[in-house]
Amino acid sequence: MTPRISRKTRVTGTVVVAAAALLAAGVTTGTAGAQPAEKGGSPLKLSASHRAELLRDASATKAQTAQELGLGAQEKLVVKDVVKDVDGTTHTRYERTYAGLPVLGGDMVVHTAKGGAIKGTTKATQKSLKVASTTPKIAxxxxxxxxxxxxxxxxxxxxxxxxxxxxxxxxxxxxxxxxxxxxxxxxxxxxxxxxxxxxxxxxxxxxxxxxxxxxxxKGESEYSGTVDLGTTKKGSSYTLTDGGRGGHVTTNLSNGSSGSGTPFTSPDDNWGNGKPDNPQTAAVDAHYGAALTWDYYKNVHGRTGIKGDGVGASSRVHYGDNYVNAFWDDSCFCMTYGDGEGNNAPLTAIDVAAHEMSHGVTSATANLIYSGESGGLNEGTSDIFGTSVEFYANNPADPGDYLIGEKININGDGTPLRYMDKPSKDGQSQDSWDSNTGNLDPHYSSGVANHFFYLLSEGSGAKDINGVHYDSPTADGSKVTGIGRDKAEQIWFKALSEYMTSNTDYKAAREATVKAATDLYGADSAEVKGVESAWTGVAVN
Structure with a gap:
């Protein structure tokens, strides 16, 4: 089968977000964000085969690693992920078992120098891993x-x-x-x-x-214009299978709520008509959004595919009847989109795909538990990278911004769903951390992470970016000077993939991002100082 690129594909969209997805849109081919200078802490862009080799090596030596870490006799390591830096430092993520039982919250990242010596570990828990008995008292x-x-x-x-x-x-x-x-x-x-x-x-x-x-x-689809798609010719027709992006496939659930869906086909490799009455239009939006998100992670962060293994996910459109939502599901490794009110406003847009696929990236790396402060960080991560993909798209019809769901009108008055410069403007999200943050729904506790990212990228105070006015406060009235969004993205991704674990809270996220910035830019750099001042600006000290 030969991958093909369609010449014309009209897409319409307006998206809505709600609790966990992102929603906005983007349209044309984007350019990669700036990479940090090739310093020792910069991650290498690993091919799928190189990553697989590193995983095999880690698996072969996991017993020795456990012994060097001083783990108990009943503890064993299970290799999950690996990242390697330019200077040869390797960050290997492990799950643990105890007496053969999975340990939830026992994950760790082992940081190893080029020569093989262990430089340090990042653990989800510092508690000794032992239980009095593995025989339960209840059935x-x-x-x-x-x-x-x-x-x-x-x-x-x-x-x-x-x-x-x-x-x-x-x-x-x-x-x-x-x-x-x-x-x-x-x-x-x-x-x-x-x-x-x-x-x-x-x-x-x-x-x-x-x-x-x-x-x-939640959301409504958004107009996206004419776009190129990765498709595959099969027999005399084409399918929405992107051979250049791990075989990502987009299918039609035909308003059902189970199964993998049926493939979309086209005799001439032209898809949709830009209107929701054509079932292919929603598929075009979803397929293109997934492609752009794949490109972002590959070109900006060197990660090929959600799991870093070069394998594409899948997208299912036309889920349910009048279903006003979209979601990511690890079990099917897929994104699923409803058609909105009256089955006439599909929730397919670039921001939605980026937000949902980023939940998958989080699951494959830090696996932040979706509850408490780690839940807010999980949700905030998807907002951060959804916004980053929107900027990456560089779409003149929908310039990048720090407004979540600004095109969807979910509130009925034209206002966005969430605001990164001042999250509390939505009436529910937090601008800054307090002792109640962990008790909030992750979509509202995520405001702390979103606000941090905005401050780190752009700084505090009033300013206009791409025609949008922002005025970002700080918890203590201090002035924060931004380091630029491109650097902020690099720091957040490195922290997520190398220094966060399943139960990382906001204090630990501060530590993780400081470590990431130190690796990338140096201990006394303006970037490290920027990270520290941005966290202070949201009361995480």
Whole structure:
């Protein structure tokens, strides 16, 4: 099969965001953001084969690494991801097991010098990993029944079905304990699928934690103009399969809510008509948005594909009936888009794809738990990279900005869904951290991360960028001088992929970004000082 690029593809869009997705749009081919100078801390652009080789090497020596780290006799390491810097430093991310049981919240990153010596570790927990016994006092069926009740009570789950509870060690908060993890598959009231993970103490039956693996967002499609698409010829017709981007495929769910969907085909490699009454139009938006997001991560951060393995994800459009949402699901490695109110406003746009695909990148790297402060950082990461992709798109019809969902009119008055320069303008998000941040919904606690990123990029005070007026305050009234968005993106990505773990909170995020900036630009650099002052500006000290 020969990859082809279509000559004309009209796309229409307006997007809406909501809780977890991003929504805006972009249109034309973009240019990569600026790379930092080739200093020792700059990440190498690893090919899929080189990355695979590094992963094999790490797997072959994981027992020795565990011994060097002084891990207990019952602990073992499982290699998850790897990043290598220009100076030869390697950052290998591991999950852990204890007596053969998965350890949730036991992840770590081991930082190794070029010669193989361990320079340091970043751990999700500093607690000793041990439990009194691996024999539970309650049966797994009791945990399943309890988890199903949690889903019904907390998210109003419909058609809830609990999978078999698996025995784990819970180490993400407090002292490690023997626990059960139960995944409850259900549907929320608005039609969004749910995969609620419920953690139950295996000795007392008490619920310890819960988080949903489905990350959602609302919106309306946005006009995107004529674009080029990566397609593949199969027989006498073409399909929306992008051979140049890991085989990313876009399919049609035809208003269903399950399955992988059916391929879109075209006899002449021309797709859609720019209007939602043509089913291909939503597919064009989704397919193009995914392509641009792939290009951004590859060209700006050297990451080929969401997992860094060169494998494309997939996009499913026309989900459900009148479904006003979009979501990322790790289990299908896919993005899914509804058609909006009256099935006439598909939620397909570049920002949506970038936001949702970034949830996948977060899952493949730090795997920030979608609850508490780590949940806010997870959601903020998708906003940060969704915004970054919009700037990367360099679309004159939709210039990059720090407004989330500005084209969607979700509020009915033309205002954006979220504001990065002053998040509280949406009436719910936080400008700065306080002791209640971890108790908020991740879409509102994300305001702290979004505001930090804006301050780091552009600085505080009033200014106009691409025709939009901003006026960003700080928590203590201090003045913050921005270092530029391109550098801010590099710092955030390096922190995410090398120094954050599953339960990183805002204080730890400050430490991670300072380390990342130090690696990239030097300990006494203006960039490190900028990171510190931007965090102080959002009351994270």
């Amino acid at each position: 797994p069926q009791a945990a399943q029944q309890s988890a199903q009740g949690v889903a019904t009570k907390t998210i109003g789950a419909k058609k809830a079905t609990a999978q078999t509870a698996r025995k784990v060690v819970w180490a993400a908060s407090g002292t490690p304990v023997l626990a059960y993890e139960t995944v409850v598959n259900s549907v929320r009231k608005d039609g969004t699928p749910s995969k609620l993970h419920v953690i139950t103490d295996a000795n007392t039956g008490k619920k310890l934690f819960q988080f949903d693996a489905i990350h959602t967002g």
